[in-house]
Amino acid sequence: MSSIKREIISKLVFDCINQYQEELDNKIDISEGEQTRLFGGNGQLDSLALVSLIVNIEEAIETELGVSLILADEKAMSRRTSPFSRISNLIDYIEELIIAEG
Amino acid sequence: MTDKLVVLITGSRKGIGRQLSEYFLTLGHQVIGCSRSENDLEHINYTHYCLDVADEGAVKNVFSAIRKNFGKLDVLINNAGVASMNHLLLTPGSTVDKLFQTNFKGTFLFSREAAKLMQKNRFGRIVNFSTVAVALDLEGEAIYAASKNAVEQLTRVMAKEVGGLGITVNCIGPTPIDTDLIRAVPKNKIEELIAHQAVRRMGTFGDVINVVDFFINPKSDFISGQTIYLGGVFK
Numbered sequence A: 001m002s003s004i005k006r007e008i009i010s011k012l013v014f015d016c017i018n019q020y021q022e023e024l025d026n027k028i029d030i031s032e033g034e035q036t037r038l039f040g041g042n043g044q045l046d047s048l049a050l051v052s053l054i055v056n057i058e059e060a061i062e063t064e065l066g067v068s069l070i071l072a073d074e075k076a077m078s079r080r081t082s083p084f085s086r087i088s089n090l091i092d093y094i095e096e097l098i099i100a101e102g
Numbered sequence B: 001m002t003d004k005l006v007v008l009i010t011g012s013r014k015g016i017g018r019q020l021s022e023y024f025l026t027l028g029h030q031v032i033g034c035s036r037s038e039n040d041l042e043h044i045n046y047t048h049y050c051l052d053v054a055d056e057g058a059v060k061n062v063f064s065a066i067r068k069n070f071g072k073l074d075v076l077i078n079n080a081g082v083a084s085m086n087h088l089l090l091t092p093g094s095t096v097d098k099l100f101q102t103n104f105k106g107t108f109l110f111s112r113e114a115a116k117l118m119q120k121n122r123f124g125r126i127v128n129f130s131t132v133a134v135a136l137d138l139e140g141e142a143i144y145a146a147s148k149n150a151v152e153q154l155t156r157v158m159a160k161e162v163g164g165l166g167i168t169v170n171c172i173g174p175t176p177i178d179t180d181l182i183r184a185v186p187k188n189k190i191e192e193l194i195a196h197q198a199v200r201r202m203g204t205f206g207d208v209i210n211v212v213d214f215f216i217n218p219k220s221d222f223i224s225g226q227t228i229y230l231g232g233v234f235k
Helices: A003-021 A047-065 A087-101 B015-026 B056-069 B093-118 B132-136 B142-165 B187-195 B205-216
Strands: B006-010 B030-035 B046-050 B075-078 B124-129 B167-173 B227-229
Touching: A003 A047, A003 A087, A047 A087, A047 B093, A047 B142, B006 B015, B006 B093, B015 B030, B015 B205, B030 B056, B046 B056, B056 B093, B075 B093, B093 B124, B093 B142, B093 B167, B124 B142, B124 B205, B132 B142, B132 B167, B142 B167, B167 B205
Parallel strands: B006 B030, B006 B075, B030 B046, B075 B124, B124 B167, B167 B227
Antiparallel strands: none
């Protein structure tokens, strides 16, 4: 997979976050870019907000990239580093799943 | 309710699903229906999909089409269901698979995809179908009642999980209504069942529509996780 693909995924994730921000009372501080913490530890999202964001990202991936992915399955939950802890981890995980999809 | 709603009804080809489809079309709403086979219902505001409600890929395709064509979903009515009456000792495993696939898995798949779409507007109404056989522990209906009990449990837990997204999830448990679902049930069994009801008569489509109307009313945003049995049946 080329680096361009990762850039596309990164843009898609940030677009979803920015779009989702409009609904939130407490905005996500994304000044740290891809290092922004999302969930768990010092994450900025509660569980319901994370669910909504994942649903929006899954839909965007399907619409814009034509790939149907399930982001939050047992595989994701059992990883040592959660794909949802930071934006960078989420982008890496999506990239990994897309490569696995072929 | 004056806004045009987008309503999805499973098992819309006949019986309660057909009646509900015609009812919502009469009110001017957009109705999307589905069943295993083609539907002869023709209306400018009606769209039909042929699928097995337990086929995850097919269900996802329907929701992609709804998202593309209508951009939203307001109401999901999980009406599709199959029944089976048999003594437990004579029930093949394949019956268990079939009933749980359609009654439980189908309800789950449609509810999950519906909630994904509904959460965007922070509004949604999901109505599931149970049966009085759950409350009455009817002999001969162990598998059917168990599959519908699973639907009731799903209703309650899902209501909690999506309550914060503006979505309510409720369930209706009809008494016998004159549909194909009970056509094979002996008359004396129906009479025995009706004898357990506080209001002793057969149910009607109007009885079902009345409860569905109550659940989907925007004013019912404080009603979720509930199962209402018709006919004055209670646990």
